[in-house]
Amino acid sequence: MRLVVRSLWSASLRCGLGLSLGLALAAPAAAQRTLTVAAFPAVDEIVRAALPAWKRLHPDVEVKVVSRELNDHHTAMITALSTAVHLPDVMALEVGYLGRFAQGAGLLDLTPAPYDVRRFESRFVPYAFQQASTPTGAVLAVPTDIGPGTLLYRQDLLAKAGLTEADITRSWEGYVQAGVKLKAATGAYLMAHARDMKDILIRTGIQPGEGIYFDKDSKPLVTSPRFVRSFELARAVRRQQLDARVTAWSSDWAEGFKRGGIATQISGAWLAGHLNNWLAPSTRGMWRAAQLPEGAFAAYGGTFFAMPRQGEQANRALAWEFIQMMTMDRQQQLAAFKSQDAFPALLETHADPFLDEPIAFLGGQTARRDWREAASHVKAVRVHKQDAFAREVIDTELDKVLERGKDIATALADAQRLLQLRARR
Template identity: 55%
Template structure:
């Protein structure tokens, strides 16, 4: 960590402005609170001592809660105006809802003027944090370019190549049958994963996943129909374990060689390495998603509540986390959190082989995916739509409900629940 100080000081020269609080000298002690969640909080922990070398006048207190508890607490805090931090971490799944809450600072306006940094970060990250009015409500700190992690030893045993996995969804499902027959392992944890990727495929910049620009649901489109058909085909083929992501059964599936592939963000490599499949080092590989698909899983943001007490200090720390190349790379090294900052994405660190992935230079692959991901518009009702669509897909997979009927029912339910 000591070796990080010099490059950080140099890199900050064009980013950090001197902290000046109204009516006080720059050396007046200021305390800011940061609310976060695992594993993103590890990035904050790594940043604190480095930042305080540069700004000894700032004390940073980190408050971390489990992922769901954090977002529940922040939802309540924004609604009541009480117990608000100065810096609020927000996951991609909640950014649309929080952006539309009206409780966050608009970083596009003075004194932040954050639109000047838009060209410096992944093109799809800013739109995710923008409300319908065009306000920028948070700064992206990391992104989750999609990747397919697969067990090369299991696919080799089944005579399946990486090309079989990636050529098309139909080819992936056929490969899954061979892997299941040869090894007993499921090709994927849950068929829902295929639906999640497909509904994000083929979109253009500015288009939404579930809603059009007028806020009308899109779930009866051909895109959703095909996604449901593919998920149903995977379930019928018996290649998915009907296992929910992040469940105990899911984590055990990795440890017991029961899951042969998993499609998620590039950050999954860190989870596989550190706790999901420690004993499987060298057996996993990373590939692009099937059918030339490119999408993202997750991504994290930092926001400033309108009622925060130390907004100037909060903004300086957010810039340190999101716009400083060395800090972005430090989080990449420690968390496998793919940086939102393009300058960090272009660093030679991406050329280093990853021992866990058999020496594969997978970060280069993730960079290719990051460059191809579209700037998809978010809607505050996306979480509602996701739950409604998943409920109908479950009926298709478990009760053999007709796909066309299921999607029509999902559309009708959304129109009732989402009052514009």
């Protein structure tokens, strides 16, 4: 190579073109384009793991991953969308926050050409795709993973108390009564926090077109029978001292799992992976997974990818291609499932043999089959821009019931009035 360059340089001097050729040789390569993806744990890891495949398709496009803690990420995205400053090309959104974005004008509608996202609708778990749709027919995000609800329980502790899976799944009241026997025999709490009982029960029995907290006309639903029952059973858990009074993701919560102090946990299927990988790996083989009591089906979490409406126009085609790779590429979806326990929203992955493999952490159960079955029964829940605020209000009122003995009807009526004032803002 040196000889070739030297010969060219000599020839150029002879021809009087040395300056122009020298500039050509010194000119830098074309600058790489940058695609910015904003995400939160562990979605950021899933994105980074996909970058080698992306680089093979687009070696000239650098992907910059901006990662923040879950709440900080969504706060930053709300700010970016409202100010049109520091907008990423692609943003990950957790379903619990989707309502804030879906009823605003900050996200790009993916239904018109060239996106025409509805042509892909049949490829996704129905409820997940529908959650990204607005009442006006717009689709503002594409689902990538879902969280089918499951009841995880310590088989060894149940056996010590003389209980079976049927005892904790037949009914919600039976679940609580089993907790009494469980604690008497083992000393273990039934659940981490009585709030967990409320969280699952308000997600059951939702009618078509309703959200968790609001109906299609933004009327609060928090005095409905499902909220009353959820508060009553949460109070029963607390009165019988069946909860450890620890919050999710706290150190005490993790210790409760490690030491066998918490016997069950209702959550998304992804929690089994977290227990195995870092929360309580020493308990491998002791846990089992069951469908929710009373034949209920609910979703816990789920992730979507979206584009800001005022994002960089020049990067829009690349951003859409990146979203398609993350959500519609079978191998990428399976890789995320295997590495991060992100249950795929893409239906064509659900027939993969991986779902039939026994899970050592769950004593060899083929629990992914049950989670697939649960996902097929979950119904879409309408999201509302005030969902996050409504959850704070309901949690506050439940705390007043549990800690101060506030009357349930009064607590829910107070919540209803506050949400009526806030609903249409």
